[in-house]
Amino acid sequence: MKNKHKNLAYIDFIICELEKDNILRKDVLPLFINKFKVSDRTFDTYWNKANEDFKINNENKKAKLKEIDLSNSINTLKENLDLINSSLLSIIKKEQLVEEKAYDITIGKVVVYYREPSPMEIIEAIKEYNRINGI
Secondary structure (H helix, E strand, C coil): CHHHHHHHHHHHHHHHHHHCCCCCHHHHHHHHHHHHCCCHHHHHHHHHHHHHHHHHHHHHHHHHHHHHHHHHHHHHHHHHHHHHHHHHHHHHCCCCCEEEEEEECCCCEEEEEEECCCHHHHHHHHHHHHHHCCC
16 A cells, blocks of 8 residues: 555656646656655656656546536527527517617717517517527
């Protein structure tokens, strides 16, 4: 058990150096030998194992970040879809007014006004709602 603990300490030490971007064997070797008083050959054994573990850990971290990113994207898409559905239903039920902008020549400005959706706009909203929801 003591040997296993020592092996883990060796690997952990090297992984810590790799995480600090100290990635060259020639740079880590003197630190390792100075700390643990072992041979170059012993260092090489643990150097290779630590590099394998470090690579696997990095790949796992990248995979988890991609998974989180994908989950966030899916949640954003669901929220956007819910908002679109809500807006379309509001138009269909005539609960939401349609914003119109027009240039008023008399005052020389663009004027914004709101009106009820037209029958064609309601039909288009129904079609879009059905298309989005696979109906």
